[in-house]
Amino acid sequence: MPHISVLVVDDSVVVRRLVTQALSLDPDIEVIGTASSGRLALERIQQQLPDVVTLDVEMPDMDGLETLREIRRRHPRLPVVMFSSVTERGASATLDALTLGANDYVTKPTNAANQDAAMESVRSQLIPKIKALCGRAIPRERAPEVQRPAAPAAVPVVPRRPSGIDPTGPIDAVAIGASTGGPDALSKVLNALPADFPVPIFIVQHMPPLFTRLFAGRLDSSSQLSVKEARDGDVPAAGNVYIAPGDFHLSLRRDAAGRPRMVVSQEGPENWVRPAVDVLFRSMAEVYGERTLAVVLTGMGQDGMKGSEPIIACGGQIVVQDEATSIVWGMPGSVAQAGLAQHILPLDEIAEHVLRVAHRAGSTTRTDVALGARS
Numbered sequence: 001m002p003h004i005s006v007l008v009v010d011d012s013v014v015v016r017r018l019v020t021q022a023l024s025l026d027p028d029i030e031v032i033g034t035a036s037s038g039r040l041a042l043e044r045i046q047q048q049l050p051d052v053v054t055l056d057v058e059m060p061d062m063d064g065l066e067t068l069r070e071i072r073r074r075h076p077r078l079p080v081v082m083f084s085s086v087t088e089r090g091a092s093a094t095l096d097a098l099t100l101g102a103n104d105y106v107t108k109p110t111n112a113a114n115q116d117a118a119m120e121s122v123r124s125q126l127i128p129k130i131k132a133l134c135g136r137a138i139p140r141e142r143a144p145e146v147q148r149p150a151a152p153a154a155v156p157v158v159p160r161r162p163s164g165i166d167p168t169g170p171i172d173a174v175a176i177g178a179s180t181g182g183p184d185a186l187s188k189v190l191n192a193l194p195a196d197f198p199v200p201i202f203i204v205q206h207m208p209p210l211f212t213r214l215f216a217g218r219l220d221s222s223s224q225l226s227v228k229e230a231r232d233g234d235v236p237a238a239g240n241v242y243i244a245p246g247d248f249h250l251s252l253r254r255d256a257a258g259r260p261r262m263v264v265s266q267e268g269p270e271n272w273v274r275p276a277v278d279v280l281f282r283s284m285a286e287v288y289g290e291r292t293l294a295v296v297l298t299g300m301g302q303d304g305m306k307g308s309e310p311i312i313a314c315g316g317q318i319v320v321q322d323e324a325t326s327i328v329w330g331m332p333g334s335v336a337q338a339g340l341a342q343h344i345l346p347l348d349e350i351a352e353h354v355l356r357v358a359h360r361a362g363s364t365t366r367t368d369v370a371l372g373a374r375s
Contacts, residue, residue: 003030004134007050009041009067010034010061010083012073015108018115019054019083022122029130038067045075046213052079052134054126055102057093062081065096072101079103079133081126086110091211095218098183103327104129107208115223132300168223168362171317172291173199173236173252173260176286177277177307178208181327183215185347186297190241192351195224198358200236202250202262202284203276206299209246216243232264244275251283260287271303277331281307290315295350296341297321299331308340319343319353 008019008031016034023029032048035041039062045053053071057064064082071080080289082096082105106129109121178186180206190201207215213229219241220227230242230250242262244250249270251263263283270276277296281304284292294311296304298321308318318341320332325347335341345353 003286004052004130005030005032005048005188007032007041007044007048007053008034008129009036009038009053009059009064009325010056011036012056015056015083017152018119019126022119022126023130025119025123026127029127038062038070041067042074045071045078049152050078052081052130053105054081055097056085057082057084057090057097057105063093064273065093065100068097068100068102076101079130081105081129081133083108086208086210088210088214091214094211095183095214099187103133104180112284117125128300129180132330139295147260169315170291171199171293171357173288174201174293174354174358175280175296176203176295176297177205177280177299177304177331178203178297179273179328179331181208181298181302182206185321185327186207187219188347189295189297189351189354190219190225190227192221193223193225193355195239197225197239197355199238201225201241202230202236202244202252202280203241204250204275204280206273206275206303207246212243212246217243227367230262232262234262235259236262244280247274249275249279251279252287253283254287255306271301273301273303278305278307282310284313285310285316288316292316293354294318295320296332296353297347297350298326298328300328301330302334304331305334305338305340308335308338312340317342317357319345319350321350322346 006023006029008016010016018032023031024048032050033044035044038059055064055067068080071078080102082094082097082102084107086107106125109118140283157274216227216229225239225241227241229245248264248266252260253263255261281294292311294308320335320341322344323329326332336344349361
């Protein structure tokens with residue numbers, strides 16, 4: 001198998017060396033060059049044709065965003081992973097980069113105790129993303145265009161559901177899980193939903209603290225829905241969107257009066273992540289049962305697959321994004337291949353499907369959900 005060739009772009013010689021050393025620990029990856037500026041990066045991309053680029057967000061002269069715009073103009077299919085500081089400015093710029101077409105991002109290990117810890121942080125974050133985005137067989141930038149078959153034709157869907165349960169009934173809540181490529185996918189889905197969407201929406205997007213707050217603010221500004229980070233103990237309201245805060249699980253429980261309430265906790269990670277989609281999905285099955293619609297969007301790994309099982313078992317509904325429109329078909333693919341999805345849809349059809357299910361004849365928002373008020 002050929003190595004995955006990487007170009008490391010950062011204005012800091014220390015960071016370039018750190019990233020290069022971290023990536024060199026993996027036998028499948030080869031750092032074929034480095035660049036200290038955006039302009040130099042563009043020259044080296046043209047000369048060396050890397051399989052993936054790691055790109056610093058904040059650089060003098062030509063910053064990461066300007067460089068990314070030019071990369072996307074010249075090399076629209078080249079995977080780019082942003083390297084961001086965990087600051088408000090860095091997080092905001094990273095979200096801008098994702099909007100401009102960056103495939104994913106990692107955060108700089110600013111609080112690492114020593115160089116070994118910093119290298120391990122970079123290695124554990126970056127290597128799985130590079131492999132998921134770039135693969136090992138044919139470098140994307142050099143691969144010919146291939147017409148792939150539609151995902152539903154390629155993946156048999158055999159839902160494991162108890163007999164006698166209607167899989168198309170009304171719903172009281174929507175839960176969405178996403179990871180790599182998720183911010184852009186979530187924006188597209190939520191921006192297509194109306195202000196009078198009749199049920200609450202709960203989201204787990206794999207993202208660190210600070211990033212989720214800024215992301216929620218952007219979605220709140222761009223969509224017709226009210227979007228915010230979830231708060232422990234709040235009662236969800238119809239037409240509101242609640243995003244799990246970075247480094248906190250989001251789940252639901254019913255209080256003594258039978259009303260759903262959000263639970264925001266720091267219990268142990270699942271699937272090596274916190275927040276985890278599985279945690280949210282399990283609680284949706286317990287609280288909303290067969291009136292749950294779960295959606296799994298683009299992302300690497302299998303988070304959401306185990307949590308989909310109780311949703312199916314209680315008669316809920318599951319839709320996943322198809323392979324052709326996913327940045328990484330890990331999460332939705334694992335649900336589809338387990339036979340747990342009733343629908344495998346391209347991204348631009350998911351909002352329409354969600355809206356159709358939410359407004360299905362006879363679908364009403366239960367009193368306990370309607371009791372929620374915007375806080």
